[in-house]
Amino acid sequence: MSQTDCGTIRECLPDFAAGRLDDDAGNAVTAHLPTCAECRAELELIQMLLAAPPMVPAALEDQLTTAVRTSRQPTGRPWWGISAAAVAALALGIGVSTDRPEAIDGPVPDFASETGEGELWPSDDGLLAGEPSLDGLSDEALIELLEELTGEGAA
Amino acid sequence: MTDDSQGGHAVSDGELVELGRSGDHAALDGLVRRHHASAYRVAISITRRDDVAQDVVQDAFIKAFRALRDFRGDASFRTWLMTITANEARVALRKRGRWSEFAIDDAGPIAIEDPDPAEQAVTGQEASRARALLETLPEKQRLSVSLRVDEGLSFREIGDLIESTEGAARVNYFHGIRRLRELME
Numbered sequence: 001m002s003q004t005d006c007g008t009i010r011e012c013l014p015d016f017a018a019g020r021l022d023d024d025a026g027n028a029v030t031a032h033l034p035t036c037a038e039c040r041a042e043l044e045l046i047q048m049l050l051a052a053p054p055m056v057p058a059a060l061e062d063q064l065t066t067a068v069r070t071s072r073q074p075t076g077r078p079w080w081g082i083s084a085a086a087v088a089a090l091a092l093g094i095g096v097s098t099d100r101p102e103a104i105d106g107p108v109p110d111f112a113s114e115t116g117e118g119e120l121w122p123s124d125d126g127l128l129a130g131e132p133s134l135d136g137l138s139d140e141a142l143i144e145l146l147e148e149l150t151g152e153g154a155a
Numbered sequence: 156m157t158d159d160s161q162g163g164h165a166v167s168d169g170e171l172v173e174l175g176r177s178g179d180h181a182a183l184d185g186l187v188r189r190h191h192a193s194a195y196r197v198a199i200s201i202t203r204r205d206d207v208a209q210d211v212v213q214d215a216f217i218k219a220f221r222a223l224r225d226f227r228g229d230a231s232f233r234t235w236l237m238t239i240t241a242n243e244a245r246v247a248l249r250k251r252g253r254w255s256e257f258a259i260d261d262a263g264p265i266a267i268e269d270p271d272p273a274e275q276a277v278t279g280q281e282a283s284r285a286r287a288l289l290e291t292l293p294e295k296q297r298l299s300v301s302l303r304v305d306e307g308l309s310f311r312e313i314g315d316l317i318e319s320t321e322g323a324a325r326v327n328y329f330h331g332i333r334r335l336r337e338l339m340e
Contacts, residue, residue: 010329014304045336049289049304051282054199056192060209064187064216069180071217 005032009039017046168232176223183220190233191216193306194240197316200301201244203290211247215240234312241298241316281339288338289331295319296331303328 009032015021016029033040166182168189174182194215198208219226219236226235289297295317302308302316313324 011310011325015307018304018307020307041336042332045285045332045339046304048282048285049300051279052286053305054196054286056195057205057209060195060212061188061191063209064191064213065184067213068183068187068216068220072180072220 006036006039009036010042013039013043013046017043017050169228172223172226172228172232175220186220186232186236187216190236193233194236196301196305197237197240197298198244200298201241201294202247207247207251208244211243212240214247215243218243230312230315234308234315237302237306237308238316285335285339288335291338292331292334295323295327296334299324299327300331300335 009029012021012025012029016026021029033043166185168186171182171185171189175186191212194212195208198211198215199205202208202211215236219239226232230238289300292300298317299313302313303310308316309321310324310328311321313328314321317324317327319327
């Protein structure tokens with residue numbers, strides 16, 4: 001068996017060890033192993049890794065299911081329509097008034113609640129990049145955001 | 156419906172995604188059931204902290220489902236979710252300022268699944284040692300080995316997850332394997 005063959009076989013070893021190879025590829029690995037101590041040693045290491053996988057918490061699935069469902073529940077009034085002024089005041093650091101402090105103190109509203117009926121989530125690529133954050137925005141950006149929010153709220 | 160079958164045939168991830176887009180809660184639950192373990196293993200491999208990894212996986216699923224409408228199926232849902240999870244894990248590390256490598260004692264939880272008593276006596280200790288030593292490798296080597304061995308991802312998919320090329324993923328994998336063999340001797 002040549003070194004080239006060894007290279008091909010070595011790439012297949014994880015799938016072979018995990019039973020993910022089809023018959024033809026599996027037979028090729030099986031035929032190669034008796035001829036190559038290096039591949040046998042590598043397979044042994046891979047089998048050891050597969051025998052001690054990271055433990056997945058038993059309660060994780062239920063926690064995730066609950067969290068996902070909760071995140072998709074509407075929270076009532078549109079966030080931006082009601083609390084735009086409060087959010088803008090928070091963002092700009094200018095305490096316009098304290099007549100709605102509860103709107104600022106509560107948990108960050110879920111963006112899922114902004115969607116209309118029949119639509120799961122807004123098509124917002126930014127959601128993939130990370131949580132929306134007001135930290136670090138310039139005054140101009142914050143003003144633009146404020147205008148956008150105000151426009152949304154008035155619509 | 157259930158996540159595993161509908162009308163007597165197995166439901167694919169793509170079908171669950173389509174159903175999820177239309178608001179089918181059970182379909183989304185099915186995607187969670189199928190892929191939460193893989194997502195957790197990616198998260199724990201990067202963060203090495205169980206509590207952080209669980210938060211990361213939760214954030215990843217929520218973001219994935221929010222963006223489900225934009226998922227075009229260029230990659231499998233599983234690979235897409237794992238990429239989001241890896242990104243979330245890196246964000247979590249940055250937030251916590253935990254970029255430095257952890258000591259081996261800080262490695263994630265290790266378990267032998269379904270141990271056979273006789274076999275475990277012979278191989279269990281060495282298997283746990285191999286897994287613990289894997290945690291000492293540099294991140295990209297560690298992730299390349301873990302994603303190839305545990306998840307069966309291709310090197311192209313691994314490259315996407317570790318923000319490298321397919322070739323770099325392959326090199327990281329083989330370097331990691333070689334280093335592990337040296338450490339095990």
